[in-house]
Amino acid sequence: xxxxxxxxxxxxxxxxxxxxxxxxxxxxxxxxxxxxxxxxxxxxxxxxxxxxxxxxxxxxxxxxxxxxxxxxxxxxxxxxxxxxxxxxxxxxxxxxxxxxxxxxxxxxxxx
Amino acid sequence: xxxxxxxxxxxxxxxxxxxxxxxxxxxxxxxxxxxxxxxxxxxxxxxxxxxxxxxxxxxxxxxxxxxxxxxxxxxxxxxxxxxxxxxxxxxxxxxxxxxxxxxxxxxxxxxxxx
Numbered sequence: 072x073x074x075x076x077x078x079x080x081x082x083x084x085x086x087x088x089x090x091x092x093x094x095x096x097x098x099x100x101x102x103x104x105x106x107x108x109x110x111x112x113x114x115x116x117x118x119x120x121x122x123x124x125x126x127x128x129x130x131x132x133x134x135x136x137x138x139x140x141x142x143x144x145x146x147x148x149x150x151x152x153x154x155x156x157x158x159x160x161x162x163x164x165x166x167x168x169x170x171x172x173x174x175x176x177x178x179x180x181x182x
Numbered sequence: 183x184x185x186x187x188x189x190x191x192x193x194x195x196x197x198x199x200x201x202x203x204x205x206x207x208x209x210x211x212x213x214x215x216x217x218x219x220x221x222x223x224x225x226x227x228x229x230x231x232x233x234x235x236x237x238x239x240x241x242x243x244x245x246x247x248x249x250x251x252x253x254x255x256x257x258x259x260x261x262x263x264x265x266x267x268x269x270x271x272x273x274x275x276x277x278x279x280x281x282x283x284x285x286x287x288x289x290x291x292x293x294x295x296x
Contacts, residue, residue, distance in 0.1 A: 079222070113272060170227075175224050
């Protein structure tokens with residue numbers, strides 16, 4: 072997981088947008104992922120993006136990929152209390168079926 | 183998650199004892215993985231399997247062994263548990279095809295070594 076870096080904490084007000092950032096090191100990464108983990112639960116796949124894409128939108132979620140800077144971000148619009156969780160960025164390399172995770176960003180939504 | 187179960191969900195064991203964690207899937211996926219989750223480290227790969235009897239080491243494999251004698255079961259064994267192996271262990275499955283590009287995770291096993 073050391074090849075993928077994320078800030079550890081984010082606090083956001085309910086109704087605002089959250090932006091979680093991630094940097095990765097391997098330019099040959101094929102897919103990049105965002106997973107969500109609620110307390111006491113496993114990881115839930117939120118969304119993923121192919122490395123040949125710049126953006127992907129899925130309802131309240133927008134993923135932006137800057138390949139030049141190896142930077143991935145997840146924007147959550149209209150953040151709700153149910154969005155409080157740990158969010159993991161992950162990458163996978165070409166022809167390698169192993170996901171490499173960042174340390175996770177703990178998002179706290181305050182009223 | 184549906185299709186993948188881990189057992190036990192919680193376990194407390196003593197230092198030096200062997201421990202086996204089980205991952206069972208009903209999805210007939212080829213790939214299975216064991217990760218451990220620790221604060222500040224995210225998830226780190228212990229071992230993975232790409233088929234029956236085909237396994238390989240991940241980045242933190244020391245002190246762990248695995249076995250996969252049939253598609254649906256992937257066992258993780260701590261040969262002689264140590265306090266540093268206190269962690270939450272997650273199993274994951276995947277089948278890399280055009281309709282499936284990610285992992286599905288189990289609910290985790292919380293292991294405490296005292």
